[in-house]
Amino acid sequence: MTFDKLEIIEPILKAIGAKGYTHPTPIQEKSIPILLRKRDLLGCAQTGTGKTAAFAIPILQHIFNDATPEKGRRRIKALVVTPTRELAIQIKDNFSEYGKYTGIKNTVIFGGVKQGAQTKALNAGVDVLVATPGRLLDLIGQGYVSLRDVKYFVLDEADQMLDMGFIHDIRKVIDMLPKRRQSLFFSATMPQSIVTLAGKILGNPDKVTIKPEQTTAEKVGQSLYYVSKKAKPKLLAFLLKTEDVESTLVFSRTKHGADKVVKGLIKVGIQAEAIHGNKSQNARQLALSNFKAGSTKVLVATDIAARGIDVSELSLVVNYDLPNIPETYVHRIGRTGRASASGNAISFCDTEERPYLKDIQKLIKQDIDVVKDHPFLPGGVEDNAVEDVKPDKRRQQPRSSKSSNSSRSSNPSRSSNSSKSSRTPNSSNSSKPSYSGNKEWRRGNTASKKRTE
Known part of the structure; x- marks a missing residue:
C-alpha cells in the first residue's frame, strides 16, 4: 500500500x-x-x-x-x-x-x-x-x-x-x-x-x-559476547577499533556508567560523548548534533535519553549493559533497523546478566548468535553458558549444555543459554578472524585474564 x-x-x-x-x-x-x-x-x-x-x-x-x-x-x-x-x-x-x-x-x-x-x-x-x-x-x-x-x-x-x-x-x-x-x-x-x-x-x-519480533529481530543482525564485567571496557574499545562502522550507539544502564564508558573510550583515543538526564540541555543537544553530523562517531546513552535519538542509517548498536526488561532490548536494537532498513547489534553479557539474556531470547523467540572467538572471553566455564576451551583450541567448539531457569534471579548458577556458531555483527555468513594463532594477542590475553578474572 x-x-x-x-x-x-x-x-x-x-x-x-x-x-x-x-x-x-x-x-x-x-x-x-x-x-x-x-x-x-x-x-x-x-x-x-x-x-x-x-x-x-x-x-x-x-x-x-x-x-x-x-x-x-x-x-x-x-x-x-x-x-x-x-x-x-x-x-x-x-x-x-x-x-x-x-x-x-x-x-x-x-x-x-x-x-x-x-x-x-x-x-x-x-x-x-x-x-x-x-x-x-x-x-x-x-x-x-x-x-x-x-x-x-x-x-x-x-x-x-x-x-x-x-x-x-x-x-x-x-x-x-x-x-x-x-x-x-x-x-x-x-x-x-x-x-x-x-x-x-x-x-x-x-x-x-x-509486535517487536515482527519489526526488529528478523532484520537486525545480532551478536552476543560473553565477557566479564571488568573486561567490558577493553572489549568495547577493541570492537570499535576493529569494526568498520560509521556511527555507534552504546547503551548503558545508568548515567554514571555512561560517563564512565565515555572516559574509558577517550583514554584509548576513541572520541565519544554521553547523553543522559544529568547533562544540561545544551550539552545533550550538542552531543546529539555532533553524533547526527558524524563529528562524533560514538554516542553513549541511557534508555530514557535515547528515546529522542533519531539517526538515519545508524551503523551499530552496542548493549554494553543488558537491560533487565526484555522489551527494552528490542527497543534498543530497533534503532539500527529503523523502518525498512537492516541493522546490526552487539550485546555484552556478564555473569549477573544471564537471566536477562534468557528473558530476551524468550521474547524474540530466537537464540542470539554467540561470538566464541574474541580476545576477552571469560577464563573458564561459568554455568555452562560458554565452553571451557583453551585459546589454541577455540576453533573446535564442543557441544554446549543447557540448564533451565524459571525465575529472574541474578544467581548465575541457575541461568543458561544456548550457543550458535560465531559470526560477525556485520554479516550473517562471514566468520570472525581467529586470534588463537596470534602470539602477540596471546601474550596480551594472558595478562588481561590476570587483571580481569
Whole structure:
C-alpha cells in the first residue's frame, strides 16, 4: 500500500513525498485510517517504526480540514505530551516537516532552559503544542498555555512516562482537557499499568499492536559476547577499533556508567560523548548534533535519553549493559533497523546478566548468535553458558549444555543459554578472524585474564 491510498490530503502527501516516503510502515498503515475517522487509539510499536507520522499526519489533516477564520492569536488545537526534551524536539520537527504546506504552526516547550523563547512562541499563537509534562504544567500555571480548545491529545512513550514518575502530572493535564476530544496513547511496550491507565482515559479505544519480533529481530543482525564485567571496557574499545562502522550507539544502564564508558573510550583515543538526564540541555543537544553530523562517531546513552535519538542509517548498536526488561532490548536494537532498513547489534553479557539474556531470547523467540572467538572471553566455564576451551583450541567448539531457569534471579548458577556458531555483527555468513594463532594477542590475553578474572 502507498500513502496516496490512505485518503491523505494533497498538501501532506506533497510534504511526505518530498522526504522520499512512498509506503507507510505497519503502524502507519493500521493507525492512520483509524485516526482519520477520529477514533481514540491505543498503539504499541517500538521506536523506529514511524509512530510519530502515524499520529502527526491525521492530526495535521484534521486541523487543516477544520480550519476556520480565527480572531486574535491561534489557539492550541492539538497537544502532544512526551517524556524527554530530545523526543519533544524530534516530534516538533516532524510536525513541521509533514505540515510545511498546510500553514499549520507548532512549537515545543520543555524544561532545563530559560522559558523566554518558548513563551514568545506561545504568545504568537500555535495550532500544535509539543511539551514535556513539567514545563507544560509550569506554563499553564503562569497563564501562557490554555488547553480549553484542544481537540486532539497524544500521550507519546506512555510507558516511559510512568517509569519516570509522571503519572500524577499526566492526570493533572488530562483533567484540564475538554471532555470531547480525540485521545491517542502510543507506547513502545504495553505493561498492564498502561492498559489500566488507557482504559480509564480512552474509554473504548481501537488498538494497534506491532509486535517487536515482527519489526526488529528478523532484520537486525545480532551478536552476543560473553565477557566479564571488568573486561567490558577493553572489549568495547577493541570492537570499535576493529569494526568498520560509521556511527555507534552504546547503551548503558545508568548515567554514571555512561560517563564512565565515555572516559574509558577517550583514554584509548576513541572520541565519544554521553547523553543522559544529568547533562544540561545544551550539552545533550550538542552531543546529539555532533553524533547526527558524524563529528562524533560514538554516542553513549541511557534508555530514557535515547528515546529522542533519531539517526538515519545508524551503523551499530552496542548493549554494553543488558537491560533487565526484555522489551527494552528490542527497543534498543530497533534503532539500527529503523523502518525498512537492516541493522546490526552487539550485546555484552556478564555473569549477573544471564537471566536477562534468557528473558530476551524468550521474547524474540530466537537464540542470539554467540561470538566464541574474541580476545576477552571469560577464563573458564561459568554455568555452562560458554565452553571451557583453551585459546589454541577455540576453533573446535564442543557441544554446549543447557540448564533451565524459571525465575529472574541474578544467581548465575541457575541461568543458561544456548550457543550458535560465531559470526560477525556485520554479516550473517562471514566468520570472525581467529586470534588463537596470534602470539602477540596471546601474550596480551594472558595478562588481561590476570587483571580481569
